[in-house]
Amino acid sequence: MRLKAQSFFLILLLPALGILLLFIALPISQSIWLSLHRVIIGLPGLGELFIGLSNYRELFQDPVARHSFWVTLFFVTVTTFFELLIGLFLALLINLRFPGRGALRACVLIPWAIPTVVAAQMWRFLFNDSYGLINYMLFGGNSTSYIPWLALPNTALAAIITADIWKTSSFAALLILAGLQIIPEELNQAAAVDGAGTWRRFKHITLPLIRPALLVALLFRTIDAFRVFDLAFVMTQGGPADGTNVLQLYGYRKLFVEGLMGYGSAISVVIFIIILFLAVLYVHLAGRRLMEARI
Amino acid sequence: MKGSFYRRSILAAGVLASAVFSVMPFILFVSTAFKTHSQVTAIPPAVWPAFNLDFFHSAIFRYDILAYLRNSFIVAGSTTIVTLMFGTLAGYAISRLKTSWSRFILLIILSCAMFPQISIAGPIWRFLRWIGWLNTFAGLIFPYVALTLPLTVWILALFFREIPEELESAALVDGSSRLGVLGRVILPLAAPGLFTAAILSFIYAWNEFFLALLIVTDPSRQTMPVGIALFQGEYTVPWGEIAAASLITTAPLVILVMFFQRRIISGLSAGAVKG
Numbered sequence: 001m002r003l004k005a006q007s008f009f010l011i012l013l014l015p016a017l018g019i020l021l022l023f024i025a026l027p028i029s030q031s032i033w034l035s036l037h038r039v040i041i042g043l044p045g046l047g048e049l050f051i052g053l054s055n056y057r058e059l060f061q062d063p064v065a066r067h068s069f070w071v072t073l074f075f076v077t078v079t080t081f082f083e084l085l086i087g088l089f090l091a092l093l094i095n096l097r098f099p100g101r102g103a104l105r106a107c108v109l110i111p112w113a114i115p116t117v118v119a120a121q122m123w124r125f126l127f128n129d130s131y132g133l134i135n136y137m138l139f140g141g142n143s144t145s146y147i148p149w150l151a152l153p154n155t156a157l158a159a160i161i162t163a164d165i166w167k168t169s170s171f172a173a174l175l176i177l178a179g180l181q182i183i184p185e186e187l188n189q190a191a192a193v194d195g196a197g198t199w200r201r202f203k204h205i206t207l208p209l210i211r212p213a214l215l216v217a218l219l220f221r222t223i224d225a226f227r228v229f230d231l232a233f234v235m236t237q238g239g240p241a242d243g244t245n246v247l248q249l250y251g252y253r254k255l256f257v258e259g260l261m262g263y264g265s266a267i268s269v270v271i272f273i274i275i276l277f278l279a280v281l282y283v284h285l286a287g288r289r290l291m292e293a294r295i
Numbered sequence: 296m297k298g299s300f301y302r303r304s305i306l307a308a309g310v311l312a313s314a315v316f317s318v319m320p321f322i323l324f325v326s327t328a329f330k331t332h333s334q335v336t337a338i339p340p341a342v343w344p345a346f347n348l349d350f351f352h353s354a355i356f357r358y359d360i361l362a363y364l365r366n367s368f369i370v371a372g373s374t375t376i377v378t379l380m381f382g383t384l385a386g387y388a389i390s391r392l393k394t395s396w397s398r399f400i401l402l403i404i405l406s407c408a409m410f411p412q413i414s415i416a417g418p419i420w421r422f423l424r425w426i427g428w429l430n431t432f433a434g435l436i437f438p439y440v441a442l443t444l445p446l447t448v449w450i451l452a453l454f455f456r457e458i459p460e461e462l463e464s465a466a467l468v469d470g471s472s473r474l475g476v477l478g479r480v481i482l483p484l485a486a487p488g489l490f491t492a493a494i495l496s497f498i499y500a501w502n503e504f505f506l507a508l509l510i511v512t513d514p515s516r517q518t519m520p521v522g523i524a525l526f527q528g529e530y531t532v533p534w535g536e537i538a539a540a541s542l543i544t545t546a547p548l549v550i551l552v553m554f555f556q557r558r559i560i561s562g563l564s565a566g567a568v569k570g
């Protein structure tokens with residue numbers, strides 16, 4: 001009976017594992033395989049020639065790819081930092097008890113819920129060079145000093161960073177909120193009775209206890225920021241002068257616009273390795289504890 | 296929140312700042328949909344729109360936004376149903392398997408959620424082309440099921456775990472089949488978890504852009520995000536129509552968030568740390 005039950009449960013797993021094998025595991029392995037070959041979509045006659053690590057060698061010397069890597073790294077660092085900061089603030093706020101907390105929580109969720117593409121069009125509109133609200137707020141009616149935000153490499157990157165911070169700070173807030181909710185209220189009350197002020201309670205009780213949640217938020221946000229695509233695609237198309245040409249956008253261009261399946265796969269494998277490294281770090285630092293606590 | 300006037304004002308300021316930060320940019324943008332042509336590019340910006348519906352008319356009749364909306368409903372709805380079916384079976388199995396097994400399988404399934412889409416996109420595209428599923432709804436739905444399964448399985452496994460096994464044993468003794476037990480005893484009890492997983496999967500599939508851009512290039516089959524991203528006017532950017540389409544796409548999500556804010560928060564934080 002016991003053995004029969006176990007095999008019954010293993011059968012229940014098959015549909016899910018089958019889908020994941022077909023659409024995640026096999027594609028990943030095929031990407032690795034493709035990255036070792038020269039495959040061009042437009043030239044099927046060329047076949048699939050094995051060229052070893054040539055694609056990677058070419059990639060590491062490709063100035064556009066290197067630039068793209070640094071742009072992405074800068075994007076990831078800045079957005080993650082501000083998202084955690086704003087997320088922590090929002091989480092502390094929506095964890096308090098006050099009338100209208102439910103409504104505020106719903107408001108905070110809105111940026112997370114709307115499609116990234118909509119957020120991108122929204123910020124493209126607000127950053128418009130001649131009638132955008134941001135220029136108006138900074139310079140009023142004096143249109144001669146308006147900045148063409150999306151037409152200059154550095155300000156375009158800043159615009160995309162702004163859009164990402166707006167869009168995903170609330171997700172960071174939710175992850176941190178989960179950490180805040182497990183702090184027993186008696187702990188704070190006891191400390192308050194002992195005369196500890198708000199700041200000291202935050203520093204000595206809240207902060208150490210939400211460290212795991214902060215870590216999870218940090219790694220989730222880092223991993224996700226490395227995959228940025230939609231914002232750059234809609235707001236700037238990677239321009240100007242590759243100023244916002246993030247890695248996933250560059251990979252997309254090589255794979256699907258230029259049809260370089262081999263070279264594009266090398267880019268996608270590099271992104272995969274970066275994220276895998278971060279994920280392993282995540283599982284190592286927080287995952288074990290998480291699994292033990294819940295399962 | 297007891298406390299002094301001083302404390303209360305700080306709280307009020309924080310609440311106000313957060314609300315403005317979260318919803319104000321979006322309200323300013325979608326209000327464009329209700330403006331007139333000249334209001335859209337006016338400086339100073341027209342804060343109060345004329346409540347003109349021309350842009351909605353144009354978005355619906357010139358740009359055929361409702362067709363994109365229908366496609367989005369088909370794709371997101373089907374994704375949700377399939378992912379819930381597969382996720383229920385897998386989540387239930389994981390919650391009832393021996394611990395050593397279930398941990399291992401859960402780890403494998405969760406690690407699938409980490410992969411960047413770009414690193415699976417090329418092969419998925421080749422595979423779909425090979426089986427003739429490019430430009431079909433199924434070609435979008437199945438990859439979406441794969442991408443939403445990890446969180447779904449995780450949420451459901453946590454819910455099923457809370458349901459005592461004695462309930463099943465009792466039903467089994469009464470002569471029910473194992474699948475019958477799952478359907479009649481377990482599922483009704485796990486309804487809140489199913490609902491949470493359904494909302495999150497739906498939102499994911501509704502918003503997904505990258506794969507939708509690659510897999511469906513035929514405009515009559517494209518989903519809303521692709522339509523909004525590729526909006527083209529003849530000479531200028533059609534901001535009014537883009538804003539109208541954005542509002543139409545986002546409205547179902549805003550409704551979900553307003554009514555099910557608590558479920559969404561608990562579902563998302565299931566992925567966060569406990570302890």
